[in-house]
Amino acid sequence: MSSFTSPADLRMLDDYRWLVLAPFEYHVGSFPSSTVISVPAGTVTDLATVPRLLWALFPPHGRYAKAAIVHDYLYDRAIGSKAYADRTFLEAMEVLGVSRFTRMVMYWTVRLFGRGNYRQ
Numbered sequence: 001m002s003s004f005t006s007p008a009d010l011r012m013l014d015d016y017r018w019l020v021l022a023p024f025e026y027h028v029g030s031f032p033s034s035t036v037i038s039v040p041a042g043t044v045t046d047l048a049t050v051p052r053l054l055w056a057l058f059p060p061h062g063r064y065a066k067a068a069i070v071h072d073y074l075y076d077r078a079i080g081s082k083a084y085a086d087r088t089f090l091e092a093m094e095v096l097g098v099s100r101f102t103r104m105v106m107y108w109t110v111r112l113f114g115r116g117n118y119r120q
Contacts, residue, residue, distance in 0.1 A: 002026065002092070004092075004095065005024055008020065018047060020042065020043040020044075020045065020069065023038060023041050025039070026039070026092060028088055029091075037070055037073065037079075039070060043076075046060060046072070047060040047068050048061075048062060048065060049114075058105070062098075063097060064093045064106060066092070066096060067098070071085055071089040074116070075114065075117060075118070076116065076117060077117070078118050081118070082118040086110050086111050090103060090107040
């Protein structure tokens, strides 16, 4: 099973943005993996991009926050394809023990509405 290598060490910058203080890695597909996503210190994230109206159900800092950091990193740098970033987000949420219902809602939301810096 895939794996994160360490906890996410974050500092709040303002109400919506966080700074990654220490790098961490996510091994895609299995551990150890030949595909490793390295999130560097200095990465800025909003954790899970959820409309404020839905924060009671899906807060930005939920159990899926670390998966959201990886997803933000992939989207910001357009690493791989959008589909790859979204599948990685889904997999990482499962690794973190996010419920199937929440995983599916969040995955399909990014599949349908997520943009990132990928060419459309």
